[in-house]
Amino acid sequence: MNTCHNKCVLKVVGVTQEYNHKNIIEDIHIHLNQGEFVSILGPSGCGKSTLFNVIAGLLTPEAGHVFVNDKEVTGETGVVSYMYQRDLLLPWRNVIDNGILPLEIRGIPKKEAREKVKAMLPVFQLEDDGEKYPIQLSGGMKQRVSLLRTTMFSKEIMLLDEPFGGLDAITRLKMQEYLLEILKKIQGSVLFITHDIDEAIFLSDRIYIINGSPAHIIEEIVVPVKHASPEEMMTSEALRLLRSDILKRL
């Protein structure tokens, strides 16, 4: 399970994290290749977000290591980008200035950072909304701004923690297609948390199924083909079998 085929950008080795003297996640081994989309699929509250906090360096694990490009970064922040379910936009900043936040933190001058963000607005279909404040945006637009901010930090490794969980079903389908479209343009690698089987199958190249208490990786599944649209995917026979197979394991 530890093998890296292409260029492996992220490797998590034997990570165990406890809370109140009880292990939440145990002996987690996962990896992410360059340009790959990998989902971590499991029921709500099983410790998926704890794993992300460890990878992001917000928590230092009891055991195990995190490597980025073969360099150990366990407990180190500022290496991978992180996007939450809630958009967490700053209400006092307009779209452009929300986008420059990670660049500002790195010490890039505001003017230069704004230029960089402005250049990215069309990719996120936000070219007419740069001066708007978050309160003037719809839920889907807010998540697009949040995604823009995430990619401004780093597109090499992006941790997306149920980013579409708070959206309605229709907006969510749109956002999923839209995410794949953006990723094609910016060529990022994504580690994606979800509890939605269809979402995982539609978006991912590979899926890790995580479950149990303490949570551990039960299975690694390679999704055979990427599909053009969620509608097509839902009617495919091969994927129907894959779905029922995953359901059995959860």
Next chain:
Amino acid sequence: MRKYQNIGDKLIPIIFILVILVLWELVVNLGVVERYILPSPTDIVNALLMNWTDIMMHTWVTFFEGMTGLLVAIFLSLIMAIVMDQFPVVKKAIYPVLVISQTVPIIVIAPLLAMWFGFGIAPKIFVVVLVCFFPITVNLIEGLQSVDGELINLVRSMGATRHQIFAKIKFPSALPYFFSGLKIAATYSIMGAVIGEWLGGKAGLGVYMLRARHAFALDLVFASILVIVVLSIMLFYGIAGIQRALMPWEKLKEELE
């Protein structure tokens, strides 16, 4: 439809105040109450106009004391709130003392201040600082501590330093709280200065009212009260104006609601 309702919302209190003023005028003019006990609204306005230069001179002193005290209080509150936010131990130690300090009646402390600092301008400013410091500090602390923990984790994951987290996230999100405290403090500031003056001094509306009262010139006492009220309201709306200018997104929120 909503526009009319907004105008109605503003008209209701104005009409109510006008009705009270007319009743007041009638009660005095019909001789129900003697004029030297309760002057009528027109008497008060007349007295104000007749003694305009005198009253304005005293008003300026009070205004100066109030503003100086308010600025000192803002400065101290910022330091205190930042220290309390960054060092939880300090907050635990000082917060209860702050609350206790507010339970001591200011009217009891003011004469002590006169004994310690004399009858000049300093003890008045001190009273203003005492009454303004608390609402600003408490609101600011609350604002700093109620920042979304996930948001802080997000910027931490971007590698932000403590200083950056404070300057870019915590302080801006505490600004609305800071301004609610500031609006309360601003209305207290003039009152604080007047209380300070009331207990002895050379100039200011408090001193002026005290003299007018000794001379049984109740119309001048009421004229001073009118000036204090107008001044406090102006300060309140002035600060609300600054807030709107500094936080345009808050205005958008109101418009959308």
